[in-house]
Amino acid sequence: MTTYEPLTIGGIFDRAVTLVVPRWKLLLPWAVALGVVNVVSELISAAGANVWAFGVAEPIALAGAVLAFNPTVAIVADFGGAYDVGSLLRLSLRRFWSALGLTLIYYLAVIAAVFVSFIPSSILRYHEAGLATAAFILGIGLAIAAVSFLTGYACIGYANVVLESLTPLAAIRAVKQRGKTTGSWRVLILGAALCALTLLPTFGVGAIPHQPPFLLLCKLALMFALLTPVYMYATAVETVAAIDYRNRSTGADLAHALNGRAPK
Numbered sequence: 465m466t467t468y469e470p471l472t473i474g475g476i477f478d479r480a481v482t483l484v485v486p487r488w489k490l491l492l493p494w495a496v497a498l499g500v501v502n503v504v505s506e507l508i509s510a511a512g513a514n515v516w517a518f519g520v521a522e523p524i525a526l527a528g529a530v531l532a533f534n535p536t537v538a539i540v541a542d543f544g545g546a547y548d549v550g551s552l553l554r555l556s557l558r559r560f561w562s563a564l565g566l567t568l569i570y571y572l573a574v575i576a577a578v579f580v581s582f583i584p585s586s587i588l589r590y591h592e593a594g595l596a597t598a599a600f601i602l603g604i605g606l607a608i609a610a611v612s613f614l615t616g617y618a619c620i621g622y623a624n625v626v627l628e629s630l631t632p633l634a635a636i637r638a639v640k641q642r643g644k645t646t647g648s649w650r651v652l653i654l655g656a657a658l659c660a661l662t663l664l665p666t667f668g669v670g671a672i673p674h675q676p677p678f679l680l681l682c683k684l685a686l687m688f689a690l691l692t693p694v695y696m697y698a699t700a701v702e703t704v705a706a707i708d709y710r711n712r713s714t715g716a717d718l719a720h721a722l723n724g725r726a727p728k
Contacts, residue, residue: 470712480700494532499692501528510674533699534559537626540703562625566632570618577610616655623706642713
């Protein structure tokens, strides 16, 4: 059972390592499944190279990620439930639509936040043409802050969906409510750290072209061997963060609140 004292942001990342390493055998099937799904999705994109291929590949990648991340959250939280593949798959399927809904809300919120972030800079650039560079930097800064904040909310909320069987909106409200005690700045910092952890390698690997075939093979290998562990570790971090938020806001461990029962 994952019980511990309130953690710093750095402590959350450290604790995630200590929880993932001894449970690697339990996490391995879901990591392999995630890697295979991502590779297949990329192959579809490479083969089609058009909007239709993208429309097929992205839903496959998204659904595969949700199905792999849900068991990862349960394994890292370690509430003493059944960890065989069948039990975890059933748990993942029960949480699938709520987790997928929260993920889609996050994507839409990020798109809207980035758009809105550049409105002040656009107005400034329109009225003062000489401040174009400053306006661009302002827009980038606002976008980074907004995306970081939304990422922190969504990641902690995702773990809440799996562990506490909450709807997407209820999970977000739980993060907001608990943030009143712990401080919203922690969500911002955690979100920024998770963005750096996941987006930088994702964009780096994504920039590799599909041609010639050797580069495509390198890209697929990096997706499987590099991005998969990064995504699994990020899921562990958000799980620890969600439990830490509950500890800090209520003074009670989440497992205790669930009467020691594993999420069902």
